[in-house]
Amino acid sequence: MTLTTKALTKIYEDLHQIPELGLQEHETQAYLLNVIKRLPQTNLKIKTVETATLVLVAGSVAKKTIGWRTDIDALPVTEKTGLPFASKHPGMMHACGHDLHMTVALGLLAYFAEHQPKNNLFFLFQPAEENASGGKRLYDSGALDDWLPDEIYGLHINPQLPAGAIGCRQGTLFAGTCEIHARFHGKSGHAAYPHLANDMVVAGAYFVSQLQTIVSRNVNPIEAGVVTLGQFHAGTIGNVISGEAKIDGTIRALTQKMNRHIQRRVQTIAEGVALAFNCEVELKLNQGGYYPVENNPITTKALIDFMQQEPGVNFIETEPAMTGEDFGYLISKINGTMFWLGVDQPYQLHSEKLAPNEAAIEKGVAAITAYFKQRDQTLA
Structure with missing residues (x-):
């Protein structure tokens, strides 16, 4: 019927x-x-x-x-x-x-x-x-x-x-998406003794800043890409150096080739930040089935x-x-x-x-x- x-x-x-x-x-x-x-x-x-x-x-x-x-x-x-x-x-x-x-x-x-x-x-x-x-x-x-x-x-x-x-x-018609989940692990400590700790607020902030260069400096200007970080969690109080930082975000791109390119840049930057700040990083890039x-x-x-x-x-x-x-x-x-x-x-x-x-x-x-x-x- x-x-x-x-x-x-x-x-x-x-x-x-x-x-x-x-x-x-x-x-x-x-x-x-x-x-x-x-x-x-x-x-x-x-x-x-x-x-x-x-x-x-x-x-x-x-x-x-x-x-x-x-x-x-x-x-x-x-x-x-x-x-x-x-x-x-x-x-x-x-x-x-x-x-x-x-x-x-x-x-x-x-x-x-x-x-x-x-x-x-x-x-x-x-x-x-x-x-x-x-x-x-x-x-x-x-x-x-x-x-x-x-x-x-x-x-x-x-x-x-x-x-x-x-x-x-x-x-x-629609972009492909990919979740970004980054976890930086350093060493917490007293705010008065930064040399005895390894501050993950600073490491995380550096990661955030560097990711902003991907679209502006690694993506062809006539193509499209977005990297947005929507969450940054670190520390518990102002006079304690945080030993962990958790950062979550998303990648958007109009082709799977570009999505993969951006994912590789995120991976490289995360590894570089870990090396530069002598810390550990856990990075999960989860695209699943959300292809363009x-x-x-x-x-x-x-x-x-x-x-x-x-x-x-x-x-x-x-x-x-x-x-x-x-x-x-x-x-x-x-x-x-x-x-x-x-x-x-x-x-x-x-x-x-x-x-x-x-x-x-x-x-x-x-x-x-x-x-x-x-x-x-x-x-x-």
Whole structure:
């Protein structure tokens, strides 16, 4: 059965009320399965892996498999929208729009469950996008192997675009990210006897200062990179020299090559600071599956060409963003494209007041369904 606008709105509002953190999405998975199992089952195959749900729509004369991925987890944010269907789970909220992502995916799946495609369609309802590289976790486990698509697509809501608008670009859509966790170990002591101690406030400060030179002096000015250090913890009181410093931050880059380059510079600087200050350093650079979302040129051209010509679609060419998305790992392995779906909101992603314009749901489902119908017919 094709889901009506009223049914999709109800699904969205239901999902919004039950946000769950990564790998804990049990209630969400149960809700999704309940909706999916009410669809025509003739051409559907369903599997679950932990809190992931995988659905294959068998094509009538399948030669290829087209994939669609949606994320299902939420954030540890206390909601302040005032909506009548606000989160029922204290301290958790769909502040990144994954509830709307799931709703669009269900609308798309419902159509093709009723209207069998020529090629296979594969739907991945993926957990842990926000915190545990869920895409990488599933891909590396082999859980996708049986139904591995030839190409894969996904979307992310964009509060700055008009409701229902489709935004995309050739090249990188989202940056790749990498966590920085540095721990410097020296020797604590009395503030009056610095020569008998090894001050890690100074060592840590030097590390912070040196990292600021990476983008300004080691990155090509016409390329992009960000190094931000958001936490620095050292010491307990002003008259005690700290023997430890803990520094945490993030790297952002628009290509995996640049991300690796910046990681190497962080590593070199950390080792140099340890040598210069005669201390020990523990450095962890954790990228996980948060690769840059580098859109495939072939699938992206197909999507953009279609959306530009499709009546009723408001297509907007967008600039790359420094936000991260673990879809980047999947399309480093599978040709694919991610794009924006506008939701017309004054509040940004991850805001406790984010409340997407629900008109985006029907427009998004209609545009993507039309693209998949066309892609299904043209894909050899």
